[in-house]
Amino acid sequence: MAKDNISPLVRRSVAQGRGPNCYNFAPPTNTYYQLIASLVPEDARKGLDVGCFLGDFSSHLVQRGLLAEVDCVDLSPAAIEHARKRHRDPRLRFSVGDAETYQPQGDYDVVLLMGILERFTLERVVAIMRNIHAHTRYVLVTFTEQCMRHFSVAEFHHECRTLFRLKKQVTYTICEREAFEAGLRPQTNHHTFVLLGRIE
Secondary structure, three states, X not given: OOOOOOHHHHHHHHHHOOOOOHXXXXXXXXXXHHHHHHOOOOOOOEEEEEOOOOOHHHHHHHHOOOOOEEEEEEOOHHHHHHHXXXXXXXXXXXXXXXXXXXXXXXXXXXXXXXXXXXXXXXXHHHHHHHHHHOOEEXXXXXXXXXXXXXXXXXXXXXXXXXXXXXXEEEEEEOOHHHHHHOOOOOOOOEEEEEEEEEOO
């Protein structure tokens, strides 16, 4: 099991009113934020957010009516504690869990893996995908390409092709102004969003 080493970041992020990842930094009006939300399938109602951090993105989805309910999981107990205080919405359920070992307790329309897979080797990513694939119709994945130390998006597609088929992919380059407003370094600017559908 991975070590929770982000508790200081949680406290700093909460104090600043934002999360550590690009989709947590970004306000709902940001183009990047909207692009991710636009990939959520129209027929999806129940979601699972693995690596939810403070739950801001899942909260945005239920508030916009894009999902009716979301189970939110994160490795950090501190993040989950703050998420529960931050979002007192019965449509959001928060729990502590490790992406590598988490076993979904039920079925979902879509599983969100937002900016967490690039931290793992490709072998570990495939293991995570195998854990969840039987429990969901769709998986929505985001990659920050500068963080892809262990594998490429193409390799990810290749390894997961027996579990999921590619439904849609969007590549977005965030402009310098948006990066500044979102609290990002300007060079952190190339993102890929991938929607996968389960092969029946």
